Amino acid sequence: LKTTVSQIEIPCAFGPAYEGERVRGADLYCQTGGGKTQCTEYLQLAEMNDIEDGKVTVVGPDIPDMKEGDTFPMAIFMQVAGREFQEDFEPILERQTHHLINYIQGIMHIGQRDIAWVRVSKAAVDKGFTLKDIGVVLHAKFHQDFNKILDKVQVTLYTKPEDVEKITAQARAAYKQRDERVENMTDEDEEIFYSCTLCQSFAPTHVCTVSPERTGLCGAYNWMDCKASYEINPTGPNQPIEKGEVLDPVLGQFAGVNEFVKKASRGAVTHYNFYSLVHDPMTTCGCCEAIAAMLPACNGVMTVHRDYTGETPCGMKFTTLAGVMGGGASSPGFVGHSKYNVIQKKFLKGDGGLLRMVWMPKSLKEELRERLLKRGEELGYPNLVDMIADETVGTTEEEIMPFLQEKGHPALSMPPLVG
Ligand code: SF4
Ligand code: ZN
Structure with missing residues (x-):
């Protein structure tokens, strides 16, 4: 009964x-x-x-x-x-x-x-x-x-x-x-991604597209979860999206996704990239676990998570960033993402990937340490995690630059971030 x-x-x-x-x-x-x-x-x-x-x-x-x-x-x-x-x-x-x-x-x-x-x-x-x-x-x-x-x-x-x-x-x-559960899956191998529009009540134009290598920015929904959610509720907030033609494999743009996002945002957002914050990034809502931002003077990017309340080299604290970016728009130069996404292989790949990361709070580095070590090794920089500056090094681009130079951080010798 x-x-x-x-x-x-x-x-x-x-x-x-x-x-x-x-x-x-x-x-x-x-x-x-x-x-x-x-x-x-x-x-x-x-x-x-x-x-x-x-x-x-x-x-x-x-x-x-x-x-x-x-x-x-x-x-x-x-x-x-x-x-x-x-x-x-x-x-x-x-x-x-x-x-x-x-x-x-x-x-x-x-x-x-x-x-x-x-x-x-x-x-x-x-x-x-x-x-x-x-x-x-x-x-x-x-x-x-x-x-x-x-x-x-x-x-x-x-x-x-x-x-x-x-x-x-x-x-x-x-x-x-x-x-x-999504660790060994790739975006190339899956034809179906999932939408998430659960957050539209707060951010009306916001549409998360969740792919195996791009978990929801709240950290609570990955591709598997959206798939299960669709099974439970076929007319709910998680709809399958046929990814369609790959318009840009590096930035991560897909014709089927664009089409869906345009409809689901009622025309407000016509397209976005999965793997970039510089070029038309995915939309961001207020739930994001972390927000990444460009640091042009360091030729790199930083990220800050919700738990860190201090200053950051982009000049804004997390709460300010979430307030400015969290309304559901695509804001070039910034993107909300989950903490887990940082160690996923497609993370900001269109901007140079994890090797661009020049600053993150010490507590986030510690939380992700084991997995950052593994990613560093895969990328040819086994000690990458210790090349990334944190608040103990500095909270401005100027303050962290000498540290990056001394460590020989890979971002410094990468092509210009904004070109
Ligand atoms: Fe869904 Fe999370 Fe994105 Fe909100 S932030 S739309 S709950 S995946
Ligand atoms: Zn949200």
């Missing part, structure tokens, strides 16, 4: 009408994530008998235990069971948290995976909103929208730092496994 949930019992209004709503400074009651604390979302396939449908638990302080201005850590741990439910579906349901939490009036959600950010407004707290309501919404909407593939949904919201750390470590291991 299938459970159906028609009523969502929370004290706040709920629906797509509230999705684009912001919670600004003066309206803010408390928040989690956003570089201030850890906020993680993780959905895992469970054994049918291990979970209880509709059970929503908050382990640790909830909103009534907090005061105005508080920041708190949180892990949203969703467990789903169903005879039709496959592990491949985990990322798709997990990504729904973005719009579903935004559907709650007075609650704002940004980001995904282990870089989520939830802002709770005073108005919502006045109405009686608690964190438990997030679980109530997820349980109800998962049943409504994915009834075909699932039978049980259990949600646990952890707000004690030690629990959040534990779930985050588990989640990161799963994210890594999911990322690696």
